[in-house]
Amino acid sequence: MAGGREELKLLGTWTSPFVIRVKLALSFKDLSYENVEEEDLYHNKSELLLKSNPVHKKVPVLVHNGKLVCESQLIVQYINEAFSTDGPSLLPAEPYQRAVARFWAAYIDDKLFASAFQVGRAKTEEKAEALKQAFAAVETLEAAFKECSKGKPFFGGDSVGYLDIVLGPIVPLAYVGEARFGIKLFDGTRSPLLEAWVERFAMMDAAKAVLPEVDKLIEYSKAKQARAAAVAAAARN
Amino acid sequence: MAGGREELKLLGTWTSPFVIRVKLALSFKDLSYENVEEEDLYHNKSELLLKSNPVHKKVPVLVHNGKLVCESQLIVQYINEAFSTDGPSLLPAEPYQRAVARFWAAYIDDKLFASAFQVGRAKTEEKAEALKQAFAAVETLEAAFKECSKGKPFFGGDSVGYLDIVLGPIVPLAYVGEARFGIKLFDGTRSPLLEAWVERFAMMDAAKAVLPEVDKLIEYSKAKQARAAAVAAAARN
Incomplete structure (x- = not known):
């Protein structure tokens, strides 16, 4: 502390x-x-x-x-x-491993988060394309997880590291996507390792302490959609 | 070495x-x-x-x-x-200064380079908007230079640092833009500090050793434009 x-x-x-x-x-x-x-x-x-x-x-x-x-x-x-002396070190000490972690962190924002947001925002015809891109990003990240974790439970190895934290916010979003739209971003076929990682990460005390409740996010997402629909209806009239 | x-x-x-x-x-x-x-x-x-x-x-x-x-x-x-023991350290040692350097480095790619490329690529009507954005980015970076350099010659202070290197490739591009299109990206009104920085950076031996010659870049840029025009003409026929 x-x-x-x-x-x-x-x-x-x-x-x-x-x-x-x-x-x-x-x-x-x-x-x-x-x-x-x-x-x-x-x-x-x-x-x-x-x-x-x-x-x-x-x-x-x-x-x-x-x-x-x-x-x-x-x-x-x-x-x-x-805060290098507080808690675990999130980035690896070795320069090459740091570069690898930063590379995949950029990929997570540029490819996975960007296309996942697009799925939420896009019109019907573009939604399918965005979803395809999100799934492709998950497949690539599955390989990245294998490379970084080396058979251990986290991107960071035995404990949570930079990439676990960078990807972490996807965990509640993935649950919301499944509950609301039946979209399973991480599944046993496409990404068995990441599917297990999602469950594992969601169970950690330090994650549970700050991740928003899925039910509340679902409520928020429904209210936002209702507001957008009302605005669209008002614009048509 | x-x-x-x-x-x-x-x-x-x-x-x-x-x-x-x-x-x-x-x-x-x-x-x-x-x-x-x-x-x-x-x-x-x-x-x-x-x-x-x-x-x-x-x-x-x-x-x-x-x-x-x-x-x-x-x-x-x-x-x-x-290569922490070879040559100067490019990033500041202090965590906050490092965060500031990384922030402006991301800005340089996302705002300045992105809009400068857009000026080259865009159609006439979009060119003006891209140029406006590039100039706005230069103005913001002028303030960033003031903040980072603290009255010294480089973003890195007395010697070239991370941001000097990240922005460095703009130097020959700025000369090409002026020679070919009369666009002065850095000028004494909008960005007097960066205008002086461009001259200063271009004169450094370590920069001169690797920056491409402006004349060759101009030739390359003309040839590329001619090729694009030929392709467009062929498509029309």
Whole structure:
């Protein structure tokens, strides 16, 4: 646990996978922080957020003793470096293994998260293509898991590492996708290792402490869809 | 200079800014390497490239004692970590300063390079918008330079650092843009500090050793345009 003089504040929203990623890093590093929830990220960003991330105007932002760190992957790397003596080291010590971890972390955002979001947003005809891309990304990540974990339970080996935390926010999203739309992102045929990893990760105390409840996410997702439908209907009239 | 037992090979093309970025890192770290030029990246990628970067199939790839590292920013970070005792340290030692450097490095690719490429590729009506975005990115980076350099000559302070190398490939491109299209990306009004930085960076021996000659780039750019025009004319007939 960080000493009493360390002040950590996280600006975010409880549903953002990128905010959840930072919460996972803080939780696995056993660091306490103040959570500052953005009330309305879509229509009315707070002054604090606009001032804290003037370049991208996005959550998450980590405020550490007044210093502002943006972009979720960079925040996780920062937490790992700034709190190197707190909790486990998330990135491997060996330069090549670090490069491999950073490579797959970029892949997770650029290919898997990007296409998974597209599945949610796209119109019917584009949805199928986005889903195909998401499944292809899962297959590639299945091979990456094999390469990185070397038969052990996590990307990080025996314990949770950088890639487990970067991919971690997919866990509740995968459960929501299955419950709401019958889409099983990770299954025993396409990705048996990642299917087992999802279950394993979801059961860890440090993950359970910060991952949002699936039921609440489902409720949120239904309400968002209903709002979007109402807006679309109003636009037609 | 790396010891005789270190084998470094770089797969790339001489015109790729991302390859030039890696060459800059190797040059400033005073590391010797074998340059392997892709003959025809657009129509006929080599077996070696496809095998070396099966995920993205892109240059640059650094091969270090048989280990493959992809993605130019990750390669530069890898070079800095794997050859920590060769030449200057490119990234700051302090975690917060490292996070700041990585933040602006991502910005350079996502905003400046992306819109600068778009200026080259886009149709007339979209060109103006892309140029506007490139100029906006330059203005933001002017402020970043002020923040990072603290009145010293480089992003890295007294000596060239990570951001100087990440932005470095823009230097010959900026000269080409001015000579061919009269576009001055960095000028005394919008970005006096970066305008001076471009001149300063271009004069450094380690940069001159690897930056492609502007005249050759202009020739290449003209030939490419002529080929594209011929293809377009053939398609019309």
